[in-house]
Structures are given as C-alpha cells and as structure tokens.
Amino acid sequence: QKHHDSFHGECDLVLVSNLEKAIHIFLRTRIRKWYSYIYKTAIAIGERTVELGKAHMAIDGVDVPLDAANSTFPIALQDPTHKTITIDKIGEEEFRIAWGTSHSSSFVTVSIIGIFVNVDVHSGPDFVESVGMMGKYGSGEMLDRQGQPMDSQDMNAFGMEWQGKPDHGDPL
Secondary structure, eight states, X not given: OOOOOOOOOSSEEEEEEETTTTEEEEEEEEXXXXXXXXEEEEEEETTEEEEEETTEEEETTEEXXXXXXXXXXXXXXXXXXXXXXXXXXXXXXXXXXXXXXXXXXXXXXXXXXXXXXXXXXXXXXXXXXXXXXXXXXXXXXXXXXXXOBOOTTOHHHHHHHTBOOGGGTOOO
C-alpha cells in the first residue's frame, strides 16, 4: 500500500540528491490560494544547471527563449563529470534531460501542464544511493540529510529537512 502525504509552502525542495555523482533535482513551489504547486524544476548535473517551467528554460542561469529554441533541439552540453548532457523536446511541453554514456544513461522527463510542472525520475546508475523527498533510492525509506531514518508520520519535519538550503551544501 502506497503512503501519500502533503507538504505545502513556497520554497525549493530537494527531490533527489546524490553528492557523490553531483546530481541534484530541485522542485520550486509557489503558493496559490490554499495550496502550493510545483512551477519550476532546477536540475544540477555536475557543473551545469538546467531550469524548466512554463514558457521558461535557463541553462547555467542564462534564459533560453523556448520558442526560439524549438529549432535547436536537441541541445548538448559538455560537463567534465558526466560527459554530455542532452536536453530534448519530446512533446509540446515535455522535455527529456539525459546524461552519461549511451550505454548507461540516466534521465528525467519534465512535463509542463498549464502552470504545473511534473518531474519523472527514471532509473539509472546515477540515482543509486540518492536521497531526498523521494526517499532513499530503491527503498523509499524516509531519511534525513545525514542518512538517519525519520518519522514517516511527521511530513512537516521531513519537508523542512529537504528544503533547498545553501548552508546544507545545496548547489542552487
């Protein structure tokens, strides 16, 4: 049986973090009336950063107009730790961001539906030993930043633990 909870606020949340592989996926949330929603994602891969949201893309902090970029997909970025990072537009407002070698690629899919952003994390070698709001890779166990188990009934404490914070070493 799956467990569902809710954590609302306006902040960056660490969806996935793997310090060893230098992979960090952040969800940027906004408050709207009585709920909050994901309006952007920021994905840090090695030394490169890709940010996506409604009609918005930035690479390493530089805005890339999506209508002008339509003819330039796929976009290939070089990073010394992950070789090539590829950003491809696979639907009207759907993007695939992949990195690694062709035989062992890790990737995420970002879908934009109206004002909402959805991030699908796909299995790959760079997610092994990852932690964050998704829990520990493979088990889903709710861990804090030091790898210690957290109370699965206290969603506020878990959400606060995984807020994006520069003083915790979060790169964004």
